[in-house]
Amino acid sequence: MLNQPVPDFELPATSGKTIKLSDYLGKFVVVYFYPKDSTPGCTTQGMQFRDAYGDFQQANAEIFGISRDSLKSHENFKAKFSFPFELLADTEELAC
Numbered sequence: 001m002l003n004q005p006v007p008d009f010e011l012p013a014t015s016g017k018t019i020k021l022s023d024y025l026g027k028f029v030v031v032y033f034y035p036k037d038s039t040p041g042c043t044t045q046g047m048q049f050r051d052a053y054g055d056f057q058q059a060n061a062e063i064f065g066i067s068r069d070s071l072k073s074h075e076n077f078k079a080k081f082s083f084p085f086e087l088l089a090d091t092e093e094l095a096c
Helices: 040-051 053-058 071-081
Strands: 010-012 018-020 030-033 061-067 086-089
Touching: 010 086, 030 040, 040 053, 040 071, 040 086, 053 061, 071 086
Parallel strands: 030 061, 061 086
Antiparallel strands: 010 018
């Protein structure tokens, strides 16, 4: 969806914070969903967002990656590939 409102959600993030989408109302937000940490396609996707992160920051846009994996899995995935953005754990499928 582009330029469309999405349902609010609140999910734990790799920073230790809880991210509530409505806290970013009026801001540019990229939410990307992916099936599983550390798989070839998902890793490529994450690295593409990582490599373009500066461009997103210049546009005042936040990036959030979401999958059903655990927070621990996300922390390992984020550290392994140096993702500068938050990964959110949707283990209860509230947003996925």
